[in-house]
Amino acid sequence: MEASFWHQKWERKEIAFHEGDTNALLLAHFDKLNLAPSSRVFIPLCGKTRDIAWLLASGYQVVGAELSELAIKALFEELGVEPNITLHGNFMRYHAPGIDIFVGDFFDLTAEIIGEVDAIYDRAALVALNDSLRGQYAEHLINISRAAAQLIITYEYDQTVIPGPPFSVEESQVREFYEATYQLTFVERQAIEGGLKGKVASSEAVWLLKASV
Numbered sequence: 272m273e274a275s276f277w278h279q280k281w282e283r284k285e286i287a288f289h290e291g292d293t294n295a296l297l298l299a300h301f302d303k304l305n306l307a308p309s310s311r312v313f314i315p316l317c318g319k320t321r322d323i324a325w326l327l328a329s330g331y332q333v334v335g336a337e338l339s340e341l342a343i344k345a346l347f348e349e350l351g352v353e354p355n356i357t358l359h360g361n362f363m364r365y366h367a368p369g370i371d372i373f374v375g376d377f378f379d380l381t382a383e384i385i386g387e388v389d390a391i392y393d394r395a396a397l398v399a400l401n402d403s404l405r406g407q408y409a410e411h412l413i414n415i416s417r418a419a420a421q422l423i424i425t426y427e428y429d430q431t432v433i434p435g436p437p438f439s440v441e442e443s444q445v446r447e448f449y450e451a452t453y454q455l456t457f458v459e460r461q462a463i464e465g466g467l468k469g470k471v472a473s474s475e476a477v478w479l480l481k482a483s484v
């Protein structure tokens with residue numbers, strides 16, 4: 272999708288992807304990453320997810336990337352935190368104790384910009400990108416995070432019924448993108464009540480990716 276697509280979504284408040292509460296699959300499975308206390312977690316394409324509040328309250332540090340400055344202003348407002356805002360190359364950096372969000376294009380990020388990360392939490396990021404960008408996203412994510420472990424939540428459904436985003440990302444694609452770098456563990460698949468957008472039977476699938484030894 273073009274950047275303008277997402278900017279428009281935020282301007283028009285068409286953000287059905289945003290969940291009011293902490294994601295239940297995050298709560299159920301985040302401990303499987305076995306992170307040390309105060310580990311730094313990268314959230315690509317973070318929007319204003321409430322999952323950030325949970326991670327901070329759980330003692331983790333968060334680094335995020337998001338195109339929309341509107342989203343990040345709302346994120347900090349909802350966190351009740353006053354950010355320090357600075358220009359950082361192509362990005363606006365929104366910083367407060369324990370949290371760094373880079374506002375700009377994920378594909379412009381570098382390992383130096385995001386700094387050390389211990390793990391990645393991808394909910395609605397891989398699935399937000401169309402087919403032509405998804406492989407590029409996965410490769411760039413591996414490079415800038417130096418193959419940090421990942422917890423990924425995807426959607427699976429019949430893509431001929433509705434167009435994305437979110438796009439359906441099947442097991443074969445998760446394996447295609449990540450199997451050369453990580454050991455993949457399928458964690459669980461959970462049906463979405465009422466289907467995706469009420470239109471198509473769909474499940475969320477959870478994947479745990481750890482560096483191959």
Ligand SMILES: C[S@@+](CC[C@H](N)C(=O)[O-])C[C@H]1O[C@@H](n2cnc3c(N)ncnc32)[C@H](O)[C@@H]1O
Pocket residue numbers: 277278288289290315316317318319320336337338339342375376377378394395396399436
């Ligand atoms: C489907 S939303 C998911 C947001 C968040 N992960 C959540 O669970 O609520 C995808 C987000 O990615 C952002 N986005 C899309 N393309 C991006 C890019 N190239 N760089 C940074 N952010 C991007 C959009 O603005 C949008 O907020």
